[in-house]
Amino acid sequence: MDTFQAFMIRQEGEELKGNVERLTLNDLPEGDVLVQVHFSGVNYKDGLASLPQGKVVPQYPMIPGIDLSGEVVHSEHPDFKVGDLVLCTGYGLGTSHFGGFSRYARLSGDWLVHLPEGLTLREAMGIGTAGFTAAMSVDRLLHCGVTPDMGPILVTGATGGVGSFAVDMLSRAGFQVTASTGKIDKQKAWLESLGASSIIGREEIADTAPGPISKQLWAGVIDPVGGPHLNSILKSIRYGGAVALSGLTGGTSFESTVHPFILRGVQLLGIDSVYCPKAWRNRIWSNLGGDWKPERALGVGIKECTLQELPQVLQSILQGHAVGRTIVRLE
Incomplete structure (x- = not known):
């Protein structure tokens, strides 16, 4: 060579x-x-x-x-x-x-x-940074006490890498998953095949109701999009719920108030896959080769x-x- x-x-x-x-x-x-x-x-x-x-x-x-x-x-x-x-x-x-x-x-x-055992080299890169980030997000939600009996989980940017793997992993864990996407007409059947129980357009996330909080909709959210819509998401989290935020494709800033955090105990969780500590990194990859392996997303x-x-x-x-x-x- x-x-x-x-x-x-x-x-x-x-x-x-x-x-x-x-x-x-x-x-x-x-x-x-x-x-x-x-x-x-x-x-x-x-x-x-x-x-x-x-x-x-x-x-x-x-x-x-x-x-x-x-x-x-x-x-x-x-x-x-x-x-x-x-x-x-x-x-x-x-x-x-x-x-x-x-x-x-x-x-x-x-x-x-x-x-890790359970993965080929190709599957590992099929998962890659996107799937690893999704798994970190799921792990943080579970660690913060979000459970399937608390209500549905919203996944934004659901047709992207992080979003599609999150839909697969969450549905395998027993959660009712609502997938949000701007490609609802073309990708509805695909998202359902990954395990989404319902699909909504991204415009449906926007909350036009006045006031610092709104109707409690989501037990948790995996958000690889970020941007202005995050305020609407935070206002609609159920008591004790959490948002795992990992991306900025929708923008780098948003406006909010302290009310979701002090009235409903909402947690905003930052997900950084770049400098994830080695022990946590190894555990997440081990999970991805085992019970969390996103077979459906890898297959289609x-x-x-x-x-x-x-x-x-x-x-x-x-x-x-x-x-x-x-x-x-x-x-």
């Missing part, structure tokens, strides 16, 4: 250009483990990495791809040996450190997780692409056209 392919984004003046290039191992950054990448996943943050205003990459050139799975081919880390199957999500992968859209990746072994919601097709895929995810998950096959 003299050279290998990678999708590299370079800055040309005020613009960013992404192309498939041929690299050598000497082009890779430092790290104590070298991984032959088999699969990576396409995430919204990867799309942002391709935009000058995306503000997720401090310096170019950069190989995006914030998650990867593959086989260890060289290791100086005590926890990993040649032949180990591993995965990586988060940390600086694909933003400050060359990421998964490359046949080889050299990175810190501290970032790696052994592939995964598409594959090549490195050459990435520009179109990244554009689609930025425009909100993506449904389910797209993974990059590097084998």
Whole structure:
């Protein structure tokens, strides 16, 4: 192996250009483990990495791809040996450190997780950062005492990566799931196949009632969208409920009052999958290979692409056209 392919984004003046290039191992950054990448996943943050205003990459050139799975081919880390199957999500992968859209990746072994029993390398990237974030969100809701007998759970952005996996996992856990989407006409049957008991348009979340709180609708919410609608969501959470917030595709700010928190004991839970502590990270991945494995989402919601097709895929995810998950096959 003299050279290998990678999708590299370079800055040309005020613009960013992404192309498939041929690299050598000497082009890779430092790290104590070298991984032959088999699969990576396409995430919204990867799309942002391709935009000058995306503000997720401090310096170019950069190989995006914030998650990867593959086989260890060289290791100086005590926890990993040649032949180990591993995965990586988060940390600086694909933003400050060359990421998964490359046949080889050299990175810190501290970032790696052994592939859990019950998952293949392909399935791990079918889940990827999006499914991992969804599982963290479900875990936090359960930890905060939200149970199926408290009422329905709302999932916003339900046709996206985080949302679709959340629908699957929550329904498997016995929750009644209401899926919210802007693609209700085209994706209603698909969301029902994932386990959604009802589907509503995203405009139905908006609360026009006056006052700081409104009718109690949801025992909990998984929200990878963020933005102004979060105020309406908080106003409609049932007593003792919680919102797991993990995204910003709908915007970065919202207005609210203290009333949902002090009158109904509502909890707003921030979900950060990037620097999730190692012990929690390992536990979540173990769950994803076991009882939480999102079989339905993995079966019907995964598409594959090549490195050459990435520009179109990244554009689609930025425009909100993506449904389910797209993974990059590097084998």
